[in-house]
Structures are given as structure tokens and as C-alpha cells.
Amino acid sequence: MPAAAPSAAAIRGVWATVLLSLDPSGAIDFSALDDQIAAYAAAGCDGIYTGGTAGEFHTVSEADFRAVGERAARAARAAGLPFQIGAAHPLAPGGLARIAFAATLAPTAIQVTLPDWTAIDFATARRFLQGAAAAAGAVPLVLYNPPTAKTVLSPAELALLAADLPALVGLKCGGGDAAWYAAMAPVLARLSVFIPGHHYASGIAQGAHGAYSNMACLSPVGAVRWAALCRSDPAAARDIEARIAAFMAEAVVPLLEAGHPGFAIDKAMAAAGGWIAIAPRLLWPYEGVADAAVARIAQAARRHIPEFAPSGR
Numbered sequence: 001m002p003a004a005a006p007s008a009a010a011i012r013g014v015w016a017t018v019l020l021s022l023d024p025s026g027a028i029d030f031s032a033l034d035d036q037i038a039a040y041a042a043a044g045c046d047g048i049y050t051g052g053t054a055g056e057f058h059t060v061s062e063a064d065f066r067a068v069g070e071r072a073a074r075a076a077r078a079a080g081l082p083f084q085i086g087a088a089h090p091l092a093p094g095g096l097a098r099i100a101f102a103a104t105l106a107p108t109a110i111q112v113t114l115p116d117w118t119a120i121d122f123a124t125a126r127r128f129l130q131g132a133a134a135a136a137g138a139v140p141l142v143l144y145n146p147p148t149a150k151t152v153l154s155p156a157e158l159a160l161l162a163a164d165l166p167a168l169v170g171l172k173c174g175g176g177d178a179a180w181y182a183a184m185a186p187v188l189a190r191l192s193v194f195i196p197g198h199h200y201a202s203g204i205a206q207g208a209h210g211a212y213s214n215m216a217c218l219s220p221v222g223a224v225r226w227a228a229l230c231r232s233d234p235a236a237a238r239d240i241e242a243r244i245a246a247f248m249a250e251a252v253v254p255l256l257e258a259g260h261p262g263f264a265i266d267k268a269m270a271a272a273g274g275w276i277a278i279a280p281r282l283l284w285p286y287e288g289v290a291d292a293a294v295a296r297i298a299q300a301a302r303r304h305i306p307e308f309a310p311s312g313r
Contacts, residue, residue, distance in 0.1 A: 008169035010082065010108060011142070011192040012209050013046035014200075014223045016216040017054045018072050019270055022281050028064055034075045036276050041079035043220030043275075048076055049111060049212060051086020051098075052144070054266035058090065059283045066101055073105040088113040088144055092128055099135040109170060111142045116150035122157050126164065133167035142170035142192075148262075155183035162190040172212050175199050181206040197223060198244050201237040204230050214262075215244070215308060218269040218301060222308035243304045251300035255293060264289050272297035274310040 021032035040048050050072045051057040051065065060068065069085050076083035085107045087098035092115040102110045112132050114125050132141055143161070145153055152174075153161070161168055168191065175195035176184075187193060188207045195203035197213030200223075204210075216223040230237040255265050268280040268289035280288035301309040 008140075008190075008192045011047070011084075011170050011194075014044075014197075014210060014216055014220075014227050015047040015049055015084070015194070015212050016040045016043075016045045016220055016223075017052050017212060017214075017266065018048055018050045018068065019054060019217070019267055019278060020056055020060075020068070020283065021276075021278050022283070026281070026284055028060075028068065028283075030067060030071050032276075032278070033068065033071045034078075036278075037072060037075040037081065038079055039276055040216070040220050041081050043216075044224040045081065045216060045220055046210065047082035047084065047108065048072065049084035049086055051088055051111065052212060053088075053146070053148075053263045054214070054217065055086060056263060056283050056286075057086055057088045059286065062097075065098060069102060069105055073107065082108040084109045084111055084142060086111040086144065090116050092131075095128075096131055096135045099132050103136045103139045107139060109140045109142045110136050111144045111172065113144050114149060114151050119150045122153070122160075125151060125153065125157070126161060129161060129165055129168065133165060136167060140169040141165075141167050142172060142194075143168060144172045146172065147174040155180065155187060158184070158191075159186040162187050170194065175203050175208065178206065181208075198248060199241065200227060201230050201234065201241040205234060205238075214266050214269065217266045218273045218297075219275060219308040219310075221275070222305070226307065240305065240307060244308075247300050247304035250304070251297045255289060260289055261286070268294050269297055272301065272310060273308070274298070 021029040023029045050068050085102035087102045087110050089095035089098050099110055170192040172194045192209045194210050194212050195208045197211040197215040200211050213223045226240055252265055270278050271280045271294045280294055282288045298310050
């Protein structure tokens with residue numbers, strides 16, 4: 001199997017999502033992106049990315065997609081942060097158009113999703129990613145293939161893509177158990193594999209390379225310090241992960257069970273964390289988490305994970 005591309009080695013650690021602050025009319029407040037990205041840089045995050053699910057890629061207009069990417073690219077360069085542009089789109093032509101635009105911003109990598117109006121077979125997935133690589137030109141790709149995708153590729157399929165597509169340097173996925181990590185060994189050797197932020201300690205211990213971190217939504221400083229603890233004191237880091245699970249059970253699972261999507265909870269966690277001024281509102285037609293639930297998130301964080309807890313809320 002070919003050696004990892006240099007850009008794969010550069011994609012490690014805690015990468016934070018660019019969240020969308022909204023003005024009173026419900027439009028994106030683009031100026032707020034500068035302060036948010038500066039805060040991620042000050043916290044020591046390894047990079048930032050736009051256009052993930054928490055960045056509401058599925059509901060932004062094409063004009064806003066471009067404006068967010070341009071603003072984030074400028075802010076990241078000013079802060080000295082590596083950045084990725086998420087070019088996710090549910091339709092294949094829309095995905096290629098977003099990828100081609102993202103490449104003009106010269107990011108560290110471009111995050112892409114498979115077309116997902118219907119499930120697709122492996123040959124179609126490979127064909128799409130070949131087209132994505134052509135649209136991206138010299139910019140490498142990270143495949144965003146979470147458990148919510150219509151088509152979730154198996155470790156064997158991911159290994160074939162890693163071997164066949166030099167442009168593919170990373171993977172954002174849901175992780176798995178010990179058997180999954182064993183099956184992923186060829187992929188882990190070739191790609192930078194990122195797992196959910198709340199599984200950071202156990203994932204890193206089994207060979208993952210980092211997280212596009214939901215825990216950085218709650219506290220970028222907390223997420224970065226926890227990542228450092230994974231290197232210096234793995235047992236202590238695993239203890240924090242166990243307490244994060246208790247926090248999630250108390251503060252997050254009830255919201256999911258009530259029907260709130262995960263991306264609404266990511267923004268609510270940022271509102272609860274208080275490290276930036278952001279409300280839990282979402283772009284139309286979605287509705288965010290209520291302020292009372294945001295307060296409960298903050299309270300649960302103080303009880304279970306003071307390392308991530310807001311102060312004075």
C-alpha cells in the first residue's frame with residue numbers, strides 16, 4: 001500500500017467546526033466567524049473546518065456556502081490555523097461544484113460526502129470520488145462518511161479506496177469497537193482517520209488520528225487539553241471519557257430522544273460553553289434547542305466534566 005501523502009500526516013489532533021451565528025433576521029452573521037476562529041486558534045486547536053453537519057451545510061444557499069468559505073479561509077490564515085473546506089452536498093453535481101470552488105481557496109483539504117438521495121453501490125462511490133478528485137485538482141480530499149450517511153462504507157471498501165485514490169488523505173467516520181479498528185488497520189496505515197470527539201481517548205488508543213470534535217463546541221480549551229492528556233496520561237484521559245459519557249447521557253441523549261438533530265445539539269453546546277457569543281438558533285427551516293436546555297447542558301458539564309465546563313453560567 002502506498003505511503004501516506006504528506007498532507008495526511010498534517011491532519012491530526014483536534015479540529016474544530018465553524019458554527020454559524022445568526023443575526024436577528026435569521027441570516028448568517030459573517031463577522032462573527034472571525035472571533036470564533038480566533039478563539040479556536042487561541043485554544044490551540046490543530047485546525048478548523050467549514051461545511052460539516054454542525055455547520056449546517058445541508059441548508060445554506062450556494063452564495064452563503066461560498067461566503068462562509070471565503071471568510072473562514074481569510075480568518076484561518078490570519079490566525080495561522082490550517083483549515084479544511086467542507087464541500088458536502090446531497091447531490092453529485094452540487095458536490096462537484098462545491099469542491100471546485102473550495103479548491104480555489106487552497107485549503108489543507110476538502111471534505112466531501114457521497115451523494116445520498118439514495119444509497120449507492122461501491123462502484124458508484126468510487127466513480128464519484130474519482131470525479132471529486134478531478135474537481136479538487138491538487139487539493140487532497142477527506143471523505144466525510146458518518147453513520148447518518150445513506151451509504152456507509154465498510155473497512156474493506158475504505159481500504160480499496162485508500163489504495164486506489166492518492167488524492168484521498170483522510171476519513172471522518174463514526175468509529176467502532178475493537179473489531180472495527182482491527183479491520184481498519186490498512187486504512188489507518190494510509191489515511192488520517194478521525195472519530196467522534198467524545199470518543200477521543202479510546203479512539204486514539206486504538207489507532208485513530210484525531211477528531212472533528214463535538215467536544216470543542218463545548219470548550220475548545222477543554223478539548224485541546226484532553227487531547228494532550230491522551231498522550232501524557234492515557235488512564236486519566238480515559239477517566240474523562242467515562243465522565244463525558246455520563247454528561248452525554250444526562251444532557252444530550254434526552255435531546256436526541258426528543259427529536260433534536262445532532263447538529264442542533266452541537267450549537268447548543270457552544271452556547272452553553274460560553275466561549276463565544278452564539279445562540280442555539282438554526283438556519284430555516286430548522287429550530288434550535290431551547291434556552292432552558294442550553295442551561296441544563298452547562299449545568300451537567302459542571303457536574304460531570306469540569307474540564308470542559310463554562311464558568312459563571
